[in-house]
Amino acid sequence: MAPTVIIADDHPLFCEALEMAVQRVRPDARIVRTTTLKETLEAIGSQHPGTVFLDLMMPDSRGFAGLLSIRQLRPELPVVVVSASDDPSVTARARAFGAHGFIPKSAPLATIREAMAAAMAGQPSWPDGNQAEGAPLNGNSEAVQRLATLTPAQMRVLMGLSEGLLNKQIAYEMNISEATVKAHVTAVFRKLHVVNRTQAVLAAKALDIIQPEIDLSGAR
Numbered sequence: 001m002a003p004t005v006i007i008a009d010d011h012p013l014f015c016e017a018l019e020m021a022v023q024r025v026r027p028d029a030r031i032v033r034t035t036t037l038k039e040t041l042e043a044i045g046s047q048h049p050g051t052v053f054l055d056l057m058m059p060d061s062r063g064f065a066g067l068l069s070i071r072q073l074r075p076e077l078p079v080v081v082v083s084a085s086d087d088p089s090v091t092a093r094a095r096a097f098g099a100h101g102f103i104p105k106s107a108p109l110a111t112i113r114e115a116m117a118a119a120m121a122g123q124p125s126w127p128d129g130n131q132a133e134g135a136p137l138n139g140n141s142e143a144v145q146r147l148a149t150l151t152p153a154q155m156r157v158l159m160g161l162s163e164g165l166l167n168k169q170i171a172y173e174m175n176i177s178e179a180t181v182k183a184h185v186t187a188v189f190r191k192l193h194v195v196n197r198t199q200a201v202l203a204a205k206a207l208d209i210i211q212p213e214i215d216l217s218g219a220r
Helices: 012-025 037-047 065-073 088-096 109-120 141-147 152-162 167-174 178-192 197-207
Strands: 004-008 030-034 051-055 079-083 101-104
Touching: 004 012, 004 037, 012 030, 012 051, 012 109, 030 037, 037 051, 037 065, 051 065, 051 109, 065 079, 065 152, 079 088, 079 109, 088 101, 088 141, 101 109, 141 178, 141 197, 152 167, 152 178, 152 197, 167 178, 178 197
Parallel strands: 004 030, 004 051, 051 079, 079 101
Antiparallel strands: none
């Protein structure tokens, strides 16, 4: 059976480059392109992919929030992070958050193809073999572990808190009741071992990454 692959990236040039790489590796693959986390989660539910290649920075997602949401939705689904950052600590957090591999966007196209081939064959794919193994988490290891326990709904609530939204605003954005938001907030506080919104927002910083400027001229 031909595999289904989701390429989740809102940058058209890199989407095309990744799609070409997949086609070189598995010409029979059915490719689904998404540009937001919402589209990605919906596609995972309806398209039943075998692999997801996920950009960390999409319009409705922040850092590793998307990866955590997918892992909570489908824990067994291999998700390979594709990122403009090649910082070892980012790679390490991707592994800690449950990614199946990591592909720097700065890598040569041949290297990207090799990594994709490994991932689609069910093998972990990390830069330089085991670059993420033992790499520093910048003091965020406990926060990473706690954030990984949040459900997708709790993660969305935490993102709302990080944006300074009130409970009623979060309820409107998520189309749920304010009472449900309050219950999620309580659960988030408990799981993150915090007692107020400020502490929760500080804990959420473990999700953040700094995206460097990248040269797109060689993306094709």
